Amino acid sequence: MDDDSVYCAHGPHQLASLADGPLDGLxxxxxxxxxxxxFTTGAGNPSWFQEHAPASYTAPLIEMLRYAGAMAVGRVQTDELAYSLNGCNVHFGTPINPMTPDRLPGGSSSGSAVAVARGDAEFALGTDTGGSIRIPAAYNSLYSLRPTHGRLPMAGVLPLAPRFDTPGWLSRDAQTLEQVGSVLFGLPKASLNAPSLAIVEPLFARLPEPxxxxxxxxFKSISSQFTTVAAPFSAAQIDALSDxxxxxQGRQIASLYHHWHQMHPDALGKDIDQRLSWTATLSAAAQHDAEQKRQQxxxxxxxxxxxxxxxxxxxTPDLSPLRTADSLALGEFRMRLMGMTAMAGLAGxxxxHLPLLACDGVPFGFSIIGPRDSDMQLLALARLFSQL
Structure with missing residues (x-):
């Protein structure tokens, strides 16, 4: 608990289970x-922490897990206000990615991913707006699920952009991922009947050659297990989803945080400060145009x-960036990345994420997107793929 880049000093770190259940001992x-x-929620920012009061109740998702037998063993860091995918926090440092220490851990659920990847916990709660569960999972070789938007309660969880925000979780194995999902959704494990997969071939084709x-x-090794078709999307079409x-997302962030940002001009790291300033420039006309493109x-x-x-x-469009990557390179990577994360995000x-690949020891993986409310089927797919 002495690693400030992973754990928050303000805690609490120990929350005992409240009953016996399917998550006993986890x-x-x-x-x-x-x-x-x-306790006060800090959102990865000292100024936010200092001026907010302790919470009056505990987030229902935490309580659901504790009543299912799980115990909390730490409050962990996030990128400031959860508005980054890198895993860097100017105040508390960048956690060491235990899989590849020379590369970024990913964010904004950086502490969640690193704590699980290094064995401090069996699973972690995070949040995902534009990729904040999926990306750290990819960088740290973890299984993860971004659930259907709106299916799990966000009560007692600080928002970033509510129309896209969702809780999520990650783990080192598919069994734990599915166990947690069964508890949170209140459903038994799902069965699968000849699932078919649409492969977005242009995104795989433009990956770096290795x-x-x-x-x-x-894909050749597993293709006989599934019916597969080519998804009717171009890479350019998906890239356009980033904007x-x-x-x-930016219009909602501005509505929630612009005033606070104005009152705290020096409170944030440079990259997040610049993004928040940019959100204040977005017009209603830009939102209207984006809404039409979302419907398409x-x-x-x-x-x-x-x-x-x-x-x-x-x-992701490549391996996790090096810790030494400059802001220009990270910005370009973010633009490519967010078109891919927007595919599911825009539709809720x-x-x-399945962490089944690695290139010279560096984690890499792929994602399966399902229709709304197919969460338990996706978790069954994780179980299936882990057994192939």
Whole structure:
């Protein structure tokens, strides 16, 4: 608990289980966006922490896990206000990625991912707006689920952009991921009947050559297990979703945080400060145009789900960036990345990350996107893929 880049000094770190249940003996950590009664939620920022009062109640998701037998063993760090995918925090440092120490851990659920990857807990609660569960999972070789938007309560969880925010969790194995999902959704494990997969081939084809070859070899080894079709999306079409998502997300962020940002001009790290300033420049006309483009995407996605049960994409456009990457390189990477994360985000669809690949020891993986409310089926797919 003495690693400030992973754990929050303000805690609490120990929350005992409240009953026996299916998660008996499992430890979890929770992101510093989740409220615990009597303690202040810090959102990764000292100024925010100092001027906010302790929470009056504990986030229901934490309580659900404790009543199922799990125990909390730490409040963990987040990128400031959860508005980054890198895992860097100017105040508390960048956690060491235990899988590849020279590379970024990913964010904003950075502490969640690192604590689980290094064995401090069996699973972690995080949040996901534009990729904050999926990306740290990819960088730290973890299983993760971004659930259907709105399916799990965000009560007692600090928002970033509510129309896209969702809780999520990650683990080192598919069994734990599914166990947690069964508790939170209140459903038994799902069965699968000949699932079909739509592969977004242009995204795999433009991966760096070693990763593209890695995927081709893996796909060849498992393709006989599934019916597969080519998804009807181009890479350019998906790239365009980045702007659509960031405009819609940005308008909500500005409505929530612009005033606070104005009152605290020196409180944030440079990259997050610049993004928050940018959100204040977004116009209603830009939002209207983005809303129309979102509707077009929903129609295209619906058409794809009519062809296949699930959609398969690489979770990231490349390996996790090096810790030495400059801000320009990280900005360019973010733009490519967010088109891919926006595919599910704009539609509120669930997305599963599978950490089944590695390139020279560096984690890499792929994602499966399902229709809304197919969360338990995705978790069953995680179980299936882990056994292949």
């Amino acid at each position: 430890r979890f950590v929770y992101k510093d966006l989740y409220d615990v009664a009597g 990763l593209a070859l890695l995927w081709q070899s893996f 659509v998502f960031q405009i819609l 995407w929903l129609s295209q996605l619906h058409s794809c789900f009519a062809l296949s049960h699930f959609i398969v994409i690489p979770t 669809c669930p997305q599963l």
